Amino acid sequence: MEKAKITAYQLFALVLLFELGSALLVALGIEAKQDAWIVILLGMIGGLLIFFVCYRLYCFYPDCLPTEYLQKIMGKGLGKSASFLYMLYFVYLAARVLRDFGAMLLTFAYIETPLFIANTLMILVIVYSVSKGIEVLARTGELFLVFIYFLAGSGVLLVLFSGVVDLHNLQPVLENGWKPIIKSTVKETIYFPFGELIVFTMIIPYLRDSKKVRNVSIIGIIVSGISLMLVMVFNISILGVKLTERSQFPLLTTIQTIQVADFLERLDVYFMIALIVGGFFKVALFIYAAVIGTANIFTVTPPSRLCYPIGLVVLLLSMTMASNFPEHLKEGISIVPFLLHLPFQIIFPVLLLGMAYLKNRKHKKQGTG
Amino acid sequence: MPSFFKKKSSSYNKKTGQEKKKEYSSSPLSAVLEENIEYIKTQTGNSTDIVIRSFKHSPRFNTKSAIVYLKGLTDSQTVQELLIEPLMKSNPAESDPISMEDMIEGYLPLGNMEQIKDWNALFPALMSGHTIIFVDGYSVAISSATEGGEKRAVEEPRTQRAIRGSKEGFTESIETNISLVRRIIQNPSLWTETMTIGRVTKTKVTIMYLKGIARDDIIEELRKRLEKIDIDGVLESGFLEQYIEDQSISAFPTLYHSERPDAVAGNLLEGRFALFVNGTPFVLLGPVVFVQFFQSIEDYTERFYISTALRFLRVLVFFISLIGPATYIAATTFHQEMIPTQLLIAIAAQRESVPFPSFVEALIMEVTFEILREAGIRMPEAIGSAISIVGALVIGQAAVQAGVVSPAMVIIVAITAISSFATPSFSIAISARLLRFLFMISAATFGFFGMILGFIILVVHLCSLRSFGVPYMSPLAPFIPADLNDTFVRGPLWADRKRPAFISGSNNVRQSESTGRPQPEQSSEMVTDQEGDQQ
Amino acid sequence: MKRRIGIFLMVCLQLLLLTGCWSKKELNDLALVSAVGLDLNKQGKYVGTFQFVNPGNVTGSFQGGGGGQGNAVSVYSATGDNIDEISRRMATKVSRNLYYAHANLVVISDKLAKKKGVLPILDAFDRDATFRNTATVVIAHDAKAADLIKTLTAIDKLPANKVIKLLRFSERVWGASLNIMMIDVIKDLTDDGKQPLISGFNLKGSSSTGEKVSNIMQSTPQAAPVVDGLALFKHGKLVGWIDGKKARGAVWTLNKIKKTEININKKGRKEAIALEVIRQNTSISTSVKNRTAQLNVRVETEGNIGETKVPVNLKDPHVIADLEKGFEKQVKSEIKAAIKEAQAKKTDIFGFGDAVHRSQPETWKRISKNWDEDYFAKANVKVKVDVFVRRTGLRNNSFLSGAK
The missing domain is CATH 3.30.300.210 (Nutrient germinant receptor protein C, domain 3)
Structure with missing residues (x-):
């Protein structure tokens, strides 16, 4: 574990940027048509539940990284291999986000640029930042959070001034009942983006004031959920359900509809900044978790030595994980949630919590008796 | 905050300290006057500016004495009136020869006098302008402070002008400089420590801080870093700056320098230290944070709305000078869709005849401008106007008419140039000047993508900097709400109750609660008279 | 450590040099498309007529005289089975890269709209990353789209701008026309409960005089585009005018x-x-x-x-x-x-x-x-x-x- 401390506000900023990271850009929960915003809110509640599981675990072992308390709960060998699986999971997710990001960038702005170059540049920047440690990352997060919300605020104003918002597009509410909404929540939003918060189990032990972990994270999740919901509401009300469904990046199309005073048009750069900054923090946090965890498992010091190798793995994985973008998306929608997200984000933590609970109760009994 | 300071080999310090002392062999003075004088002559190579005046004082006893001083460094009138005259005219009726002690206690009406027994102490005193008095038969010399000679008078600071505020600026003399600050902060807890740095130059360096407000660990750290320095010469505070900075490889300054006594006083009050170096009007201040480079002393004297607006302007200006040309390059070579149609057509029309890619065009113009600027700074003032005429003609007119560059590019370069002049701190302006070229390269290869990545690296780098352990980007990151009052915004002074949390220690209350916002009753909007209230 | 930094810098530098600038496009190499006109020829193929901006002639002259007298736009056309093909074939006639990001106007002839409908042609525009989905769409009423595109206009030197501004101001002041954007048309086409309604434009005067500079040298141009009615669509095909x-x-x-x-x-x-x-x-x-x-x-x-x-x-x-x-x-x-x-x-x-x-x-x-x-x-x-x-x-x- 790095010898560093972060403040509550920094944790909040990281949670928010992480959540918005790539979820901001895609049509989240569009399976439920105009009720996508409900799906996001439900996903947020699911995310809160997942967080509570993690939080209880954290409460049992407030000073340890998950890689350490896994060993305490499951025994050394088993714990180490389980945490190693988690590290692989984080690396895989980092690669996924990186691929998402690279593909998006190439689709709308840098058509002729090879994916490898775009991803390499991005990973270089990320690895450099990660090697500076969590404190620097957290401070950068603080600054960029203000920046992103400033952009978002001005973007919202511009959209409103363009007069393209038509809230009628959100009606009728619950056209097909709750079924598609629940289905979409369970299939998608609960894992992505909210369940991915599992990576923060690696970050919260750094918080200076451990009492604040719960409140800060909850506020962070709620604010991010509401932000995502608002973005989706804007997307649907401006583009309509059909166009949102067909868009690879609805937010981009939404931003492109801005036309104010014949001058402020085609503000694609807004989208690009959101894309790059969001992608940066998401990948960086995954890689940071992977680096610090791996260093912890194999007792590598200093952990920053692992940044470049793991960065390289993420880069190569991101290049080889799919042969085209639709395939990549398909994997993300139909395979990854059940094969990876479900066990790693829900089943495993819940089991772990149960074990930790039993173990600690036994412990207490022994202590008193 | 124990992790802030790297515990680097403290044993190394001690060693160098010992070595320093050994430089001159510890040799006591001789009791024979001639030997002493001869020794001085050989040591200084019989330099012509060393004045050695031998005479006999208390003529009755025929005691030989000598006065040694450096011409030009001493105030010759003082030497004449207060040293030579009293000694030569000492009462001839005296029954005993005047002893050394008598001389100090009774005869010489000078303030600062001390006895010196060792050559190691004698030479520095002599070289700094003291007058040395030898008396035959004593292996002790008297050193009297008679520094003087030519000095620049206190003038208005050249580099940091303020419209409203003190017109005094520092000079090259360290004593004057210290006194200028003392005159502002008349408080015994304004502490100073002096040391000499520079194996050859023996430059006087003074640390000044407010005891009880400045953090002791920072002062201790500063002392340590200064002691570690072992170079031959310190010609300017910039020399020291490079040795005591936390991150010397960064493009950003982690120490502030000022020519203004009021700015130094203000910073001392916030808990910073000041580092005076003899021979330069620039005083180093630390620890600093990034936002400080966007502040000017007048901000505190003007209305706070205006100051805040000006500070935002300065930040904007900084960004323009950083990414102005890069944005132009990125927009015209990668993201033409973002430029409004009419503007794009106008730019395209101008670029039709330009034979270079945008990047090369921008590079040519920027480099030309940097050359002009460099030429302008070194030029004698009389030729300065010639440079600007050439610059204006070459860049503004001829290049455009010849079709080498487009008028739009000239506009961009001009705005960038003005912006970089408008940045209040020169040291941050030159960082932007250099980074601008990096941003231009990243924009030329990857458009806005490259620029945003560059920007992220820049922010990460800024966040990773520390100045004497204080995070460079504080109070923005780490975010300290209480300190926001004096960052890019400046709240009213009465709301600025605390000193910056990271810089000053526990003693951080600036003003009592009761000071608060001044609200005289008469000026509130609806005045109800007392009687009416009572009814 | 120093060596590592060195290697890192080398890699960065090489990356910079290697990249060359794949997606880079200098302004001098771009042909700015300002308007796109689509017709149907007798063989049933699409005829695309593209209006290109001559930047030097739009803004007037900077470097010496000579500018400002040529046409503000040049028009080229090409034939093909789909829009992408037209765009590629255009490359044999235009010396620069076609750049669609500033194409603000799409004119579709009524013949094309009636026979084939707008459905088969809009996908290319919708999919393309550079084409603006805020471009205005109009239907050439009793005229060829090519003629509307070719007609030079006074005051607003760019004909495409003239059409858009005309539409915008007439919508604002008189209200018998609509400034419909590409995105609106696409939204309406996919919506079960609403069909598109698109403004029509007609060419007043003859098309052959309209494309000559002499047309705009007169105080009353002989040929000029005028707003003319609204086209009713059903399932993507033009069914009538009001x-x-x-x-x-x-x-x-x-x-x-x-x-x-x-x-x-x-x-x-x-x-x-x-x-x-x-x-x-x-x-x-x-x-x-x-x-x-x-x-x-x-x-x-x-x-x-x-x-x-x-x-x-x-x-x-x-x-x-x-x-x-x-x-x-x-x-x-x-x-x-x-x-x-x-x-x-x-x-x-x-x-x-x-x-x-x-x-x-x-x-x-x-x-x-x-x-x-x-x-x-x-x-x-x-x-x-x-x-x-x-x-x-x-x-x-x-x-x-x-x-x-």
């Missing part, structure tokens, strides 16, 4: 009127009193009961008296109330006429279907397939208009009242 008051009625119903002017007859004089509409709000709703639909339009509008040709006592509130009724009738008749026309063509251009979708989602699922034919076309229409005359200008009664 114009004049009917067109304005359609725009009322769509709640797109910003300002306009309504005339009523009074005291035997035709169009005797004019109301300048300053703001209005229109809402529509639909209810479906027993297989019949009821279409409701509710208009609230405010305005000032702009002109009187007959003496009326404008000081009298009763008279004003009377006038208000007259205006209401006028607006009502325009709206009814527009809806009737759409019903005759069996195309719901107003979005009444969407209103059903919102208010009765269950019913809509059942009837959406044949909404246009079975329900919209046969629906009852109810229009309610409220006109409020607020002010009467600088004068109260006209001088006509006192004239001898």
Whole structure:
């Protein structure tokens, strides 16, 4: 574990940027048509539940990284291999986000640029930042959070001034009942983006004031959920359900509809900044978790030595994980949630919590008796 | 905050300290006057500016004495009136020869006098302008402070002008400089420590801080870093700056320098230290944070709305000078869709005849401008106007008419140039000047993508900097709400109750609660008279 | 450590050099497309006519004389089976890269719109990353799209700009036309409950004079594009035109009127009193009961008296109330006429279907397939208009009242 401390506000900023990271850009929960915003809110509640599981675990072992308390709960060998699986999971997710990001960038702005170059540049920047440690990352997060919300605020104003918002597009509410909404929540939003918060189990032990972990994270999740919901509401009300469904990046199309005073048009750069900054923090946090965890498992010091190798793995994985973008998306929608997200984000933590609970109760009994 | 300071080999310090002392062999003075004088002559190579005046004082006893001083460094009138005259005219009726002690206690009406027994102490005193008095038969010399000679008078600071505020600026003399600050902060807890740095130059360096407000660990750290320095010469505070900075490889300054006594006083009050170096009007201040480079002393004297607006302007200006040309390059070579149609057509029309890619065009113009600027700074003032005429003609007119560059590019370069002049701190302006070229390269290869990545690296780098352990980007990151009052915004002074949390220690209350916002009753909007209230 | 930094820097530098600049495009190498016209030739192939900006001639001259006298635009055309092919074939004629990001106008000929519809051509524009989905779409009414594209215009040197501005201002001031963007058309095409309605443009004068510089050297250009009617679409194909008051009625119903002017007859004089509409709000709703639909339009509008040709006592509130009724009738008749026309063509251009979708989602699922034919076309229409005359200008009664 790095010898560093972060403040509550920094944790909040990281949670928010992480959540918005790539979820901001895609049509989240569009399976439920105009009720996508409900799906996001439900996903947020699911995310809160997942967080509570993690939080209880954290409460049992407030000073340890998950890689350490896994060993305490499951025994050394088993714990180490389980945490190693988690590290692989984080690396895989980092690669996924990186691929998402690279593909998006190439689709709308840098058509002729090879994916490898775009991803390499991005990973270089990320690895450099990660090697500076969590404190620097957290401070950068603080600054960029203000920046992103400033952009978002001005973007919202511009959209409103363009007069393209038509809230009628959100009606009728619950056209097909709750079924598609629940289905979409369970299939998608609960894992992505909210369940991915599992990576923060690696970050919260750094918080200076451990009492604040719960409140800060909850506020962070709620604010991010509401932000995502608002973005989706804007997307649907401006583009309509059909166009949102067909868009690879609805937010981009939404931003492109801005036309104010014949001058402020085609503000694609807004989208690009959101894309790059969001992608940066998401990948960086995954890689940071992977680096610090791996260093912890194999007792590598200093952990920053692992940044470049793991960065390289993420880069190569991101290049080889799919042969085209639709395939990549398909994997993300139909395979990854059940094969990876479900066990790693829900089943495993819940089991772990149960074990930790039993173990600690036994412990207490022994202590008193 | 124990992790802030790297515990680097403290044993190394001690060693160098010992070595320093050994430089001159510890040799006591001789009791024979001639030997002493001869020794001085050989040591200084019989330099012509060393004045050695031998005479006999208390003529009755025929005691030989000598006065040694450096011409030009001493105030010759003082030497004449207060040293030579009293000694030569000492009462001839005296029954005993005047002893050394008598001389100090009774005869010489000078303030600062001390006895010196060792050559190691004698030479520095002599070289700094003291007058040395030898008396035959004593292996002790008297050193009297008679520094003087030519000095620049206190003038208005050249580099940091303020419209409203003190017109005094520092000079090259360290004593004057210290006194200028003392005159502002008349408080015994304004502490100073002096040391000499520079194996050859023996430059006087003074640390000044407010005891009880400045953090002791920072002062201790500063002392340590200064002691570690072992170079031959310190010609300017910039020399020291490079040795005591936390991150010397960064493009950003982690120490502030000022020519203004009021700015130094203000910073001392916030808990910073000041580092005076003899021979330069620039005083180093630390620890600093990034936002400080966007502040000017007048901000505190003007209305706070205006100051805040000006500070935002300065930040904007900084960004323009950083990414102005890069944005132009990125927009015209990668993201033409973002430029409004009419503007794009106008730019395209101008670029039709330009034979270079945008990047090369921008590079040519920027480099030309940097050359002009460099030429302008070194030029004698009389030729300065010639440079600007050439610059204006070459860049503004001829290049455009010849079709080498487009008028739009000239506009961009001009705005960038003005912006970089408008940045209040020169040291941050030159960082932007250099980074601008990096941003231009990243924009030329990857458009806005490259620029945003560059920007992220820049922010990460800024966040990773520390100045004497204080995070460079504080109070923005780490975010300290209480300190926001004096960052890019400046709240009213009465709301600025605390000193910056990271810089000053526990003693951080600036003003009592009761000071608060001044609200005289008469000026509130609806005045109800007392009687009416009572009814 | 130092070596590592060195290697890192080397890698970075190489990356920079390697990249070369894949996606880089210098302005000098771009042909800025300002407008795209699409026609159908006799063989059934698409003919694309692209208007390119000559930047030097639009902005006037900087470097010495000579500029500013050529054409502001150059026009090239190419034939192909799809839009992408046209775009590629254009490359054999144009010396630069085609750049679509500033193409603000798409003109589709009525022949093409009638025969093939707009569906097959819009996908290319929709998919392309550079093409703006905010580009204005118009239909060439009784003209070839190529002719509209070729016609040079005065004042606004870029013909594409002229068309867009014309459309925008006429929508704002008169209200019988609509500035429809690509994204709107696509949205309407995919929406079950609403069909597209696109403005038409006609070429006044002959096309052969329009493409010569001499056309704009005259104070009254011989050939100029003019706004002409609104095209009704059904399932992506052009089915008819409405114009004049009917067109304005359609725009009322769509709640797109910003300002306009309504005339009523009074005291035997035709169009005797004019109301300048300053703001209005229109809402529509639909209810479906027993297989019949009821279409409701509710208009609230405010305005000032702009002109009187007959003496009326404008000081009298009763008279004003009377006038208000007259205006209401006028607006009502325009709206009814527009809806009737759409019903005759069996195309719901107003979005009444969407209103059903919102208010009765269950019913809509059942009837959406044949909404246009079975329900919209046969629906009852109810229009309610409220006109409020607020002010009467600088004068109260006209001088006509006192004239001898």
